Amino acid sequence: MAVVLKTPDEAAKMRVAGRLAAEVLDYIAPHVRAGVTTGRLNDLSHAYIVQVQGATPAPLNYAPPGYKPFPKSICTSVNHQVCHGIPGDRVLKPGDIVNIDVTVIKDGFHGDSSRMFFVGEPSIQARRLVEVTYECMWAGIRQVRAGAQLGDLGSAIQAHAEQHGYSVVREFCGHGIGRRFHEDPQVLHYGKPGTGLRLEAGMTFTVEPMINAGKAAIRELADGWTIVTKDHSLSAQWEHTVLVTESGFEVLTTSAGAPPPPAAAAA
Ligand code: MF3
Numbered sequence: 001m002a003v004v005l006k007t008p009d010e011a012a013k014m015r016v017a018g019r020l021a022a023e024v025l026d027y028i029a030p031h032v033r034a035g036v037t038t039g040r041l042n043d044l045s046h047a048y049i050v051q052v053q054g055a056t057p058a059p060l061n062y063a064p065p066g067y068k069p070f071p072k073s074i075c076t077s078v079n080h081q082v083c084h085g086i087p088g089d090r091v092l093k094p095g096d097i098v099n100i101d102v103t104v105i106k107d108g109f110h111g112d113s114s115r116m117f118f119v120g121e122p123s124i125q126a127r128r129l130v131e132v133t134y135e136c137m138w139a140g141i142r143q144v145r146a147g148a149q150l151g152d153l154g155s156a157i158q159a160h161a162e163q164h165g166y167s168v169v170r171e172f173c174g175h176g177i178g179r180r181f182h183e184d185p186q187v188l189h190y191g192k193p194g195t196g197l198r199l200e201a202g203m204t205f206t207v208e209p210m211i212n213a214g215k216a217a218i219r220e221l222a223d224g225w226t227i228v229t230k231d232h233s234l235s236a237q238w239e240h241t242v243l244v245t246e247s248g249f250e251v252l253t254t255s256a257g258a259p260p261p262p263a264a265a266a267a
Pocket residue numbers: 058059060062070074075084101102103112206208225239
């Protein structure tokens with residue numbers, strides 16, 4: 001399947017969808033507290049997307065080949081859950097770390113972003129994993145420009161994670177995004193510099209590394225969606241949608257509440 005380049009008009013629509021996804025994360029942030037259920041976070045997000053934004057939550061009933069339809073409007077992945085956690089009755093407690101992943105459709109285009117949240121005070125180890133994973137996402141994003149190659153991104157992410165003794169989940173990756181939720185290319189979060197697809201201005205894709213404190217191995221729960229670390233170590237993920245430009249990149253999933261980029265040489 002070919003990579004779809006976005007026209008300036010399409011990029012403008014992607015900018016709107018991206019901002020809306022980020023604004024859902026801004027909206028839900030103060031609700032991520034001890035005692036709330038992940039199901040309540042889903043319901044609040046769903047109402048905000050549909051009623052306030054006039055947008056559509058892309059995960060709801062999303063059913064890629066081999067999967068049953070995803071039953072909720074956001075993904076909530078807690079502690080050793082890597083990604084695709086299904087919101088439900090789980091009550092968040094102090095010390096939990098939670099990834100909330102939001103994808104909205106507006107005017108035919110998708111915006112996809114996730115952030116990590118702390119419930120109360122995290123352990124030192126959990127805080128460090130979350131910070132380093134954020135740096136990993138940005139190390140990847142900072143490689144993006146026309147003429148760079150996907151392996152440049154993957155290798156920057158992998159190097160930063162492994163420097164800290166962490167491991168990169170291999171089975172899930174970033175993805176092209178636009179009129180469809182998941183388009184080509186696959187954006188691996190590991191690899192070698194100077195390899196892989198060459199980037200062109202107008203490409204839009206996500207960078208969304210999943211980084212484990214322990215080993216890289218994962219398994220899927222019986223619900224058919226939730227991914228967890230096999231060794232039960234903590235896992236973190238951050239996600240932005242980006243547009244490739246001639247001189248670099250534009251992050252499409254920004255908002256007033258998005259955390260600032262980390263210092264350039266964060267190690
Ligand atoms: N938002 C996820 C991603 O970053 C995909 C979630 S698929 C769902 O690609 F069905 F679980 F929502």
